[in-house]
Amino acid sequence: MPQHSMPLQDLPSLSLQAKRTHKRKARGGLSDGPDMECTPTELVQQRAPLLQHQRLSSKGKENEQRFVLARRSRRKREALSSDLSWDHLPDELILRILFYIPLQDLLRMSTVCHRWRRLAFDESLWHSVDLEGLTHMGPALQQVLKTGVRMLRCPRSFIEELLVTGPLQITVMDLSSSIIPLSSLESIICHCRQLEYLSLEGLQLSDAIASSLSQNTNLLQLNLSGCSGVSAPALAVLLQSCCRIEQLNIAWCDFSNDHVKSVVGCVSSRVTHLNLSGYRENLTLDDVKLLVSRCPRIQTLDLSDSTLLMADSLPVLRQLKDLMHLSLSRCYHIHLAALTDLDKSLPVLSLLDVFGIVSGSHLSSLKKEMPRVSINSRPFSSIARPTPASRPTGCFLWNRKCRLRFQQ
Template identity: 80%
Template sequence: MPLQDLPCLSLQGSMLSQARKINKRKPRGCLSEGLDMECTPTELIQQWSPLHKHQRLTSKGKENTGNQFVLARRSRRKRESTSSISWDHLPDELLLRILFYIPLQDLLRMSTVCMRWHRLAFDESLWHSVDLEGLTHVGPALQQVLKTGVRMLRCPRSFVEELLFTGTGPLQIVVMDLSSSIIPTSSLESIICQCRQLEYLSLEGLQLSDNVISSLSKNPNLLQLNLSGCSGLSAPALADMLQSCTSIEQLNIAWCDFSNDHVKSVVANVSASVTHLNISGYRENLTLDDVKVLVTRCPNIQTLDLSDSSLLMADSFPVLKQLKALLHLSLSRCYHIHLAALTGLDKTFPTLSLLDVFGIVTGSHLSSLKKEMPRVSINSRPFSSVARPTPASRPIGCFMWNRKCRLRFKL
């Protein structure tokens, strides 16, 4: 029969079966001889011919015994080279410079990335100044901060639970503000007893002890000390501390739980280099004799606050006249000083520029007094700024003794 008259299915089936028989007898290398015969259909050739893209180097079955066995493996793609530099390739100095501009919360998160970043995140250079104002349960955080070698620590109005800090060496704190915080005396002792480089310190409103005061005497470079409103310290311990800290320039010791012995210890042992002194709030414990001792011992006083001293009268002005550099005098609520004694006070103190007489002069008498002494600013400073870390003239939380903390915890 002619080839075109054969059924397509039977033809394909017979040709496939014939091809399998030939394949069993001959190797595939001889397959081209059968496919080149003129009786081979074109469609069968297209179906039988393997695609060139997927040709394999090996064959299966018995035919592989006479040929060399080869395993082919697709080569991996090479990673495209990039021009960027990995963080792992940056030196520590450059990473520390980058971390210097990161806020406190983000710096703590980055410390959990890996061991290297944890080491860099707690590097001493990044923790130079820290602000933990207003935090509750700040004990663990404060203990970790103290271990970083912090030099400026601001932690006012905070709640510190029991904290027993035991470091390997003395702390490097130079400036510290713990004003109005709730902190156990034992925790405060564990911190202060390891400080040797303090220059600016505020413990306003805290419960102290003789151990705290004795530890302060080991800081000879102390320049400004704020102990206003403190309690729990004895007169002998206070005298020893003032004798050791001879570099104090500003001392605020107002409204403490003091007796007459405490006041006499202050005026008799305060450093002669003091230029700003607040010793207000002692009512009947501060006498004219104490003022005489103070003026003789500290002739360079520029700011003196004797407010709420009910025993002082106008006879104290000739004594205070010996202070040739006096710029600011506070006599608020010294009710035994009459208005007539204040008239002409600018002539008694030629260098005087600020005068506080709250509670003594009010209303129209204040206006007339201002007219009589136009050179002197009267009742312009309702709050004392002596040794205070944040004066009322600056926003709270921005500066501490004109220094700004870099790492600040924001509530």
């Protein structure tokens, strides 16, 4: 029957039901699907083609599955959260995180549990350690030595009695100006076989320590400035065994003329930086001649405070064609006139220290005579020293920074 010929009482009921359905949909309470009560048959028939058209249009798409968002149960959430805990992380990932933690925090974390203690003292985290400023050094140093440390810095420290039982892997170590018992120092050095850079400046040594050091054949830089207690024969054995030394600082030691002869006669021919200052009447011209003939590669040479050296030593030094830095401070028998030709006889000379010899107007005239040479610009020697005067701050060992550092 045409719509215009329908009974009038049927039309309002249809429109009324449609209006009620649209109102409920707008309120968000109920949907207009076929499961709803009071849904006219005509609306179901009119909606069916639309739903069928949507199903047909969805065919051919890549994602044909329908996804449903649902809330996880509490038991599943707890199981998921437990999988993301620290206990389930692999050791490699935890070690990577601990790599960025300071020393004090790392020690606190080692008290949490057995696993964290094992990881906190893993060898990979203790590669380089700086303990400068620590008051009770003995127990801390004992523990650090057990971790397999490679770079150790603890200068100007007070170290109590300690006993090392196993071999050490240290390659770089600075114990300069520390207060340490001789037995403890012997215990440390005698277990070292891989040393490459070592500073024992100002310490009391022994022939046993020199004998242990002679077994570190890879030693490249050695600082024994201000040391004492080593005999001349033990020093000769040490220098003969460590034939790869490139920098040697042996200034102001409690040495006799026999010690000086052991140095100039046994030091490695590869040495490029040598500090032999402070030997006043123990360093002679013959010693300089022997040194120059054996070590022609010297680039930096410090002979300061050698009062026996005179102007006749300068022609000998001119044989060092690679000499760039020469220190003759307080060699009072070398006069100004003998220094003016050094820039011509030493073609690569760039630094000259003559403190105590030339000063005032004479220094100004010498600078004019030698314009390409910097005169009296380096009052302190940096030969084989772990932290030169140019870098007084920071935990550096021969231009290498320590990762773990004790901070007060």
